[in-house]
Amino acid sequence: MNDLNIQETERTPEIKLSVSDGVFSIRGESFPEDVSAFYGQVIESIDLLKENIPDRFQVIIELIYTNSSSIKALYRIFEGFESIRQGGGNLDILWYFQEDDDIMEELGEDFHDRFPDLKINVKPKN
Amino acid sequence: MADQSFDLYDREKQLLAEGKVVLGTNNPKGVLNYSKRLYKDFSRVVRENEDLTRHSDRQERRLVKLNKNLKIQTKELDSRKTELEELSGQLGKYLPPQIHEALFRGDYDTKVATQRKKLTVFFSDIKNFTQISESLQPEALTDYLNEYFSEMTKIAVRHGGTIDKYIGDAMMVFFGDPESKGERDDARSCVLMAIEMHEKLQQLQHNWRKRGFENPFEVRMGINTGYCNVGNFGSEQRLTYTIIGGEVNVAQRLEANAPVGGILMSYETFAHVQDLVEAEQLKAMRMKGIGRDIKVFSVKARKNNGVVKLIEYESAKGVSISIDLNSINRKDRSGLARQLKMGLKKIEEE
Numbered sequence: 001m002n003d004l005n006i007q008e009t010e011r012t013p014e015i016k017l018s019v020s021d022g023v024f025s026i027r028g029e030s031f032p033e034d035v036s037a038f039y040g041q042v043i044e045s046i047d048l049l050k051e052n053i054p055d056r057f058q059v060i061i062e063l064i065y066t067n068s069s070s071i072k073a074l075y076r077i078f079e080g081f082e083s084i085r086q087g088g089g090n091l092d093i094l095w096y097f098q099e100d101d102d103i104m105e106e107l108g109e110d111f112h113d114r115f116p117d118l119k120i121n122v123k124p125k126n
Numbered sequence: 127m128a129d130q131s132f133d134l135y136d137r138e139k140q141l142l143a144e145g146k147v148v149l150g151t152n153n154p155k156g157v158l159n160y161s162k163r164l165y166k167d168f169s170r171v172v173r174e175n176e177d178l179t180r181h182s183d184r185q186e187r188r189l190v191k192l193n194k195n196l197k198i199q200t201k202e203l204d205s206r207k208t209e210l211e212e213l214s215g216q217l218g219k220y221l222p223p224q225i226h227e228a229l230f231r232g233d234y235d236t237k238v239a240t241q242r243k244k245l246t247v248f249f250s251d252i253k254n255f256t257q258i259s260e261s262l263q264p265e266a267l268t269d270y271l272n273e274y275f276s277e278m279t280k281i282a283v284r285h286g287g288t289i290d291k292y293i294g295d296a297m298m299v300f301f302g303d304p305e306s307k308g309e310r311d312d313a314r315s316c317v318l319m320a321i322e323m324h325e326k327l328q329q330l331q332h333n334w335r336k337r338g339f340e341n342p343f344e345v346r347m348g349i350n351t352g353y354c355n356v357g358n359f360g361s362e363q364r365l366t367y368t369i370i371g372g373e374v375n376v377a378q379r380l381e382a383n384a385p386v387g388g389i390l391m392s393y394e395t396f397a398h399v400q401d402l403v404e405a406e407q408l409k410a411m412r413m414k415g416i417g418r419d420i421k422v423f424s425v426k427a428r429k430n431n432g433v434v435k436l437i438e439y440e441s442a443k444g445v446s447i448s449i450d451l452n453s454i455n456r457k458d459r460s461g462l463a464r465q466l467k468m469g470l471k472k473i474e475e476e
Binding site: 034035036037039041043044068069071072073075076102106107110114 | 131132133134135144173174178180181182184185385
């Protein structure tokens with residue numbers, strides 16, 4: 001019902017949400033021209049999950065580059081995950097970074113510290 | 127697909143709007159509640175701001191590093207480019223300019239391959255070069271020979287000729303490959319080149335005499351138009367871009383039979399330039415390996431087509447005047463006329 005299937009572009013990542021499979025993923029680079037317009041639907045879809053919390057939910061973040069505005073949007077998305085967790089949802093979050101990409105690794109760690117209730121596993125992509 | 131109504135800062139904006147209302151009511155309870163919410167949200171915004179600033183600093187660090195690397199790489203590339211340009215310039219001196227340019231444009235095929243093509247072939251040779259070389263210091267000989275080849279090469283290039291090679295004191299040029307203006311214009315360019323070379327040589331001889339070169343180079347020239355094999359000869363390891371064939375030999379024989387300071391051409395060339403130059407037909411020649419008599423023409427001068435464009439005067443006493451009015455503009459003409467008048471006055475006064 002809230003499923004998403006946003007194709008990757010030069011400036012925006014691929015975003016997929018399958019409620020029935022309990023999977024959400026973001027892959028690619030993120031520097032949209034209008035961050036609110038691009039991430040609005042994603043934030044709203046995640047917020048809607050609070051009303052129908054899945055038993056298990058797998059989140060995969062695999063960003064190569066993200067600008068500061070996109071990070072602000074990611075906070076909102078992660079706040080949505082936090083609400084799902086607080087509502088009893090079982091989330092498993094994998095934050096992948098490219099080997100040698102210390103910026104995305106450290107950003108993953110920042111999210112890990114910022115959302116201590118979420119299980120965020122920061123690891124290099126093999 | 128994009129959500130135009132969503133605002134990423136909706137919560138912050140909403141809180142600010144509420145604050146405006148609450149602070150206007152003077153309701154202490156309302157203000158207290160609002161302060162608590164404001165404190166909570168402000169704490170979140172400060173945390174976000176700290177994280178974002180940290181992220182921004184990391185990005186900036188990476189950019190600075192990338193920029194440094196880019197500068198180093200650009201410097202290295204510039205230096206490599208300069209090296210390659212210098213190398214290209216050096217290599218270019220060993221190749222016909224057209225082939226050099228085509229190679230660096232990337233549209234020249236370096237396969238061993240030839241084709242038959244109608245070309246106009248030019249040969250020139252310095253008379254008695256061996257004797258002259260014995261009478262000059264090697265350094266002086268090198269200087270004069272290089273000056274001669276440099277000037278002749280400039281003329282050949284300007285007329286679109288492909289300089290095949292320098293063979294000792296001889297020069298071989300052809301027209302029609304790799305670029306051709308059509309066989310008629312190729313032949314015309316070649317003959318005009320030969321005439322200009324002849325004129326330039328007269329200037330050089332004058333200058334050389336002044337510099338102490340008592341019996342300066344005198345040159346024979348021969349031109350023939352005909353089918354030749356042109357292209358890359360040799361092996362995959364070592365190639366020579368050149369021409370071969372009986373018609374090449376005809377051009378060389380014509381040169382060998384030309385009078386000193388003369389230009390001989392075959393009928394095949396003459397047919398293309400008869401409206402352009404005055405020529406005298408000589409006795410036909412039989413050449414070894416050529417199955418026909420070669421009709422021979424001696425180039426005398428450019429045709430003026432009713433308009434006097436060339437003033438020439440020569441005397442045995444080392445006086446040589448050659449003025450091509452076609453190549454002098456109006457301003458230079460009046461300057462030249464003034465100088466000639468002064469010269470005339472001086473001659474008459476002596």
